[in-house]
Amino acid sequence: MKENIKEKQKKGMVRDIIFLGIAIMIAIILISLFPDKREVITASSWEFFIEMIWILPAVMVLMGLFAVWVSKETVVKYLGEASGIRGIFLAILFGALPTGPLYVAFPVAAVLIKKGAKISNIIIFLSAWACIKIPQEIVEFQFLGLKFMAARLILTIIFVVIMGLSIEKIIEWTDKTKVEGAKDNAGI
Amino acid sequence: MNITAIFINIFAGGCLIFSFLKDRKKTKQSLLGAVKSFIRILPIVFIIIIFIGLLFGFVPQTQISKIAGEQAGFWGVFLIALVGAIMHIPSLIAFPLAASLLKNGASITVAAAFITTLTMIGTITLPLEIKELGKKVALLRNGISFIIAIVIALIMGVIL
Numbered sequence: 001m002k003e004n005i006k007e008k009q010k011k012g013m014v015r016d017i018i019f020l021g022i023a024i025m026i027a028i029i030l031i032s033l034f035p036d037k038r039e040v041i042t043a044s045s046w047e048f049f050i051e052m053i054w055i056l057p058a059v060m061v062l063m064g065l066f067a068v069w070v071s072k073e074t075v076v077k078y079l080g081e082a083s084g085i086r087g088i089f090l091a092i093l094f095g096a097l098p099t100g101p102l103y104v105a106f107p108v109a110a111v112l113i114k115k116g117a118k119i120s121n122i123i124i125f126l127s128a129w130a131c132i133k134i135p136q137e138i139v140e141f142q143f144l145g146l147k148f149m150a151a152r153l154i155l156t157i158i159f160v161v162i163m164g165l166s167i168e169k170i171i172e173w174t175d176k177t178k179v180e181g182a183k184d185n186a187g188i
Numbered sequence: 189m190n191i192t193a194i195f196i197n198i199f200a201g202g203c204l205i206f207s208f209l210k211d212r213k214k215t216k217q218s219l220l221g222a223v224k225s226f227i228r229i230l231p232i233v234f235i236i237i238i239f240i241g242l243l244f245g246f247v248p249q250t251q252i253s254k255i256a257g258e259q260a261g262f263w264g265v266f267l268i269a270l271v272g273a274i275m276h277i278p279s280l281i282a283f284p285l286a287a288s289l290l291k292n293g294a295s296i297t298v299a300a301a302f303i304t305t306l307t308m309i310g311t312i313t314l315p316l317e318i319k320e321l322g323k324k325v326a327l328l329r330n331g332i333s334f335i336i337a338i339v340i341a342l343i344m345g346v347i348l
Contacts, residue, residue, distance in 0.1 A: 009228065012228075013228060013231070016231035016232055016235070017231050019231070019235055020231040020232075020234055020235050023234070023235045023238045023239065024238065026238075026242075027238050027241070027242060030242065030245075030246070034245075034246075037245040037246065040241075040244055040245045041241040041242060041244065041245035042241065044240060044241050044243075044244035044245070044288070045237045045238060045240060045241030048236075048237050048240050048241075048284050048288065049237050051193075051284065052233060052237070052284060054193040054197070055192070055193050055196060055197075056226065056229070056233070056280070057200075057222075057226060058193075058196045058197045058199070058200035058201075059196065059200075059280065060222040060223075060225055060226040060229075061200045061203075061204055061218075061219070061222045062196075062199075062200050062203060063221075063222065063225065064218035064219060064220075064221040064222030064225070065203050065204065065207050065215070065218045065222075067218065067221055068207075068214045068215075068217050068218035068221065069207065069214065069218070101278075102310055102313055103310075103313050103316055106313070106316055106317055106319075106320040106321065107320055109320065109321055110320040110321060113321065119325070122321075122325075123325070123329055126329065127308060127329070127333065130307050130308050130310070131279070131304065131307035131308045133279075135280065136279050136280060136283070136307065138192065138196050139280050139283045139284075140283045140303070141192055142190070142192040142193065142196075142283070143283040143284050143286070143287040144283060144286065144287055144290070144299070147348060148296070148299075148300070148344075148348065151344055151347060151348060152300055152303070152304070152340065152344060155340045155343055155344065156304065156340060159336040159339065159340055160336075162336075163329075163332050163333065163336055166332070167325070167328045167329065167332065170328060171324060171325065171328075174324070
């Protein structure tokens, strides 16, 4: 499994570099065709490059640190048994910690299901992992401002919690009707 | 260099020192991870930077605001949300991209919809999600996420 992920990352890297080469070629062709646009293009690219290069290494360091210090076992241990408001809070908190891309969270969520964690908490945890991550919020603050970031953060938390609770209800409801259907079929 | 950048660099540095004092080996391991993921993300960072430059250079603001601006209406938002759901780029890169769209005449609703679907929904990772969590949970999560992303975006357009 681990080898598989490594292999995939390698392939992804090669693909990204090929795309980068294509992007550079397109840019060079366009700029040589329209030399008067050169200044606008380089100026805006440069501006964004500077903004990102100041922030990306620090974000990466934070993610690296948390990935090592907050292990999957810790998450499973705390989230496995938590319920109620505490469960929701912990699900958001663990999801928000700066720890890796979403596909890392799926296996964790699968273990949580097996351990009997609430579906609502798992959904909230996954969604928080996907879109309430601390490094993301920092970068969003940097590029889009405090008001935009704060409004989107608060709205996302509210709706993610609502979504988690409703998906739990839907799953409970469909499971129940399925069990009843099975009973009917068995002639009970 | 602005205040956010200074703050996050100080914060990361502080965490790093704290971690180093507690456990050298773990810190080394985490730095190695940081370097690796930084290198992995770099090509996409450059692609987006080039894209933003070309966007500023060649696409007139009137064009962007027609497709993604205030007068784009519901279907504009829906379309951009769909693009965000399908696109597979690291979310960290999505923010500068959204910022450049906003600067060029896109509306807040569109920017919010794009970021929210991009981060919340993974079409590329969907097979993995189905495998690990089952079809029902995975499809419900992604489907409802799309709806709430649009709702969040519409609310943001009203309040901001």
